[in-house]
Amino acid sequence: MDARTATHRHRTTETLTGGLAALPADVATQALAAACDIALVIDGNGIIRDVSIGGDDLSGQGFDDWVDRPWADTVAPENRIKIDEMLSGGGVPGRWRQVNHETPSGDLPVRYLAMPSGKDGSIVAIGRDVRATAAMQQRLLRAQQAMERDSLRLRQLEARYRLLFDSAPEAIIVIDATSRRLLEANPAARRIAGLGTGPLDTTPFTAIIHPDDREAAIALVGAAAAAEQRHPGRLRLADGQPARVSATLFRQDRGNALLVRLAPLLTPGIAGSERPLDEVLERMPDAFVLTDGALAVLAANGAFLDLVQQPRPDDIRGRPLTQFLGRPGIDVALLESQLRDHGSVRGFATVVHGAVGAETDVEVSAVTTDDAGAIRHGFSLRVVGRTPVAVTDDRQVPRSVEQLTELVGRVSLKEIVRESTDLIERLCIEAALTYTSDNRASAAEILGLSRQSLYSKLHRHGLGNLSDND
Known part of the structure; x- marks a missing residue:
């Protein structure tokens, strides 16, 4: 048996005799015409009975050991179902199926076509080495992956360009x-x-x-x-x-x-005159801001940036002036109305809001220009302090009625009412103490307060020369 097996190993296409020569003529002709790289003769039980190699490229791959082994044992486990399908083809030539053989040098991809070879159920499997095709597929896959990486880089570059362009x-x-x-x-x-x-x-x-x-x-x-x-x-x-x-x-x-x-350009003056004007506005001690007709900030000097607590001009450019000046929906709307009706405003009292919550009292002077239909508003803001109230003695009221009315437009009505209530409360307590000759028990009685409540209010208003023990 060993001598017979040796005569069948590693045959070339030109010397396909012996087992393959015993096949019917039409089957042998089909096998030779296919110019196959490998041909297997398999009996009805799926056992390989003969191996023929069509070239030297497949030598040394361990085909000598395939004879008398099940065909399914020569392929990778995941390919055995394909072998079973070719063996159970019912004697009808099937389609080409690719399987991977496990060889000493690694996986060997081969495409097989199984054909019936006789009435005993044996078949001839013609195989073509597709390593070159597999290598080409791998190169194609790597090229596709490289293209996808390049495409991803291009998309990232485009996203960065779009972000820079739009911002x-x-x-x-x-x-x-x-x-x-x-x-x-x-x-x-x-x-x-x-x-x-x-x-x-x-x-x-x-x-x-x-x-x-x-x-x-x-x-x-x-x-x-x-x-x-x-x-x-x-x-x-x-x-x-x-x-x-x-x-x-x-x-x-x-x-x-x-x-x-x-x-x-800020102004339509003589060419080259914008730079000196910009320098003058930048060095002004008072804040200056220029807006368009919709009150969106176009430019501002450093003093205005200090007021609104912003580090760069770009941080405020394009933003509405209402974000920085006055109470929402009140002061700026009134300013805009006066500018529309009179063209200028002087000494308008309002507040500036800083980025971290600080509020600064300012007086605003503003003017409107119209250059060929392009409306521009210029605002000059001067920082002012609240008018202090000089208190000469304990009986002088903290604010006069005129001072309270001057707060309208600068603080909310709730704050004005609270301060007015404190003023009236202090005056009533002082009158009660005077009426009762500083008898606090009697003063509490005529005011309708408990002594504890009266003492609390005396402490709050600093009245009655209370000691720490009272």
């Missing part, structure tokens, strides 16, 4: 260098240029420029598109607001695009 306080617009149409605009640019929140792909760049300055705008972006050195231009936006405009050429999606920056 930048500077107004930035991206336009197509050829069509001059808007591609993107950050929120600051949309607010300044009045673009709203809709799509921009059909909006020309000149639509956000004043009609009288559109030729200059076209010349500016044209020079930037030609990669010429060009200083920032001074243009008016569609609402007449003057702005400093600059453009920079860059590549995007295999085309050219322009990054346009818009910097609104």
